[in-house]
Amino acid sequence: MSFLAGLDLSVLEGREAAVVARRLAEVTSRAGVAKVRLLPVIDDDGVWALSGARSFPVWLSHDHRLSVGVARAQVRLGRTLRDHLPATAAAAVAGEVTVEQAQVIATLAPTSDQRRELLADPEHECNETLVVEQARQLSVDETRVFVPTGPPTPTPTPTTAGTWTRATANAWTSPASVTGTGSRGSSPRSTGRRSRPPSPQ
Template identity: 60%
Template sequence: MPPDVAAAVGALLSATDAVAGVDTTGLDGAQAAVIAAAAASVVSRLGVVGVRMLPVVEADGLWALGGARSFPRWVAARHRVSVRTAHAQVRLGRALRDHLPATAAAGVAGAITHEQVQVIGTIAPTTDLRREVLADPANECNEAFLVGQAKVWPVDSLRILTRRWAAAADPDADDRGYRDAADREHFTMSRTSDGYHLAGQLTIDNGQYLKAALEAITPVPAVGDERTPPGGAPKPSATSPASSSTAA
């Protein structure tokens, strides 16, 4: 590692240790707010720095010598995150490298947040047509447009705007995705000796309809039953606030 880079990493770790060691009992609210805001800014910027490093590590190939089955799994083990998170980070790093240089630069500089970078990176460069619009300097709705919007809109508003941008840039993409999902859709319900066995693949819309229907006929658990249904949060008991408000 070059000496200046090694020195910068060392200074970063030392500064982090110093801030992490601050005794919160000696701070008032205003002082704590300053530290919290600074920490949020640094975490955001370093988050973008981190994902930008991943394509470099992947291209080097040395990660594979340790026996990892894939690069995302190597990232998950090395950075102590879930495999799902590692996959998302790797995809974002590739998108920033290949299609979103201005977004990456704005995130590293702190002009937009890591979460805003994620919004643009996961929605915008998803089809060939959308990538062409992003890279077209003559198009007023190119990447610079999205970065400019990210500087003035909060994350949730930016997500809505970017989805609308994506729909305008490639209006057929969502239809293609729906058709592909519909083509994969199948569902079987087979009678067994003690009930029915369900198997299949549904579109998101049909899956939500079925989930709502099943939840509507699921009885409220008895008091003290803390079991959690697969893939969901604990259901309210008969004495929970949610059940009480419904009964009222």
């Protein structure tokens, strides 16, 4: 990234600036995920404790010039990706999903032992592979709506042609959100809103 120091951004026109900005966003996202994946390694090694810092996030905040809150969030994301979401981590490093999408998935998906077992089950239709496949096609906000916080209940409702989800994703979404037959009689694309499945009692 040292080339940026010698790059005169003021000479770029609108379209050129958009291309450069998009590329920088992709590189920054991929580098951000690679970084957080290294944090558990540093933490487990324990070398940071030689600095006298009272915790790893505190050491990280000083070493990387972050707020302690951001440092804690990065450490938590790195551990979650390593321990529970390997496919998400790989997709994010490859640039297939963004670091923000990875954060959303890490926050909302592995929220219980049951959810973690489901995500890791290669035979389950709603495992981590499905989450990553859908996230590749969605924005961050759509990913946040798609990933529920409770265990999914399969609902074999056919999808409407052209919608963002596929049939196996019905286990993660309500029939109304997939078919567009909710009380307002509109599709998810027209309203920008999708229903969440009910949380388990």
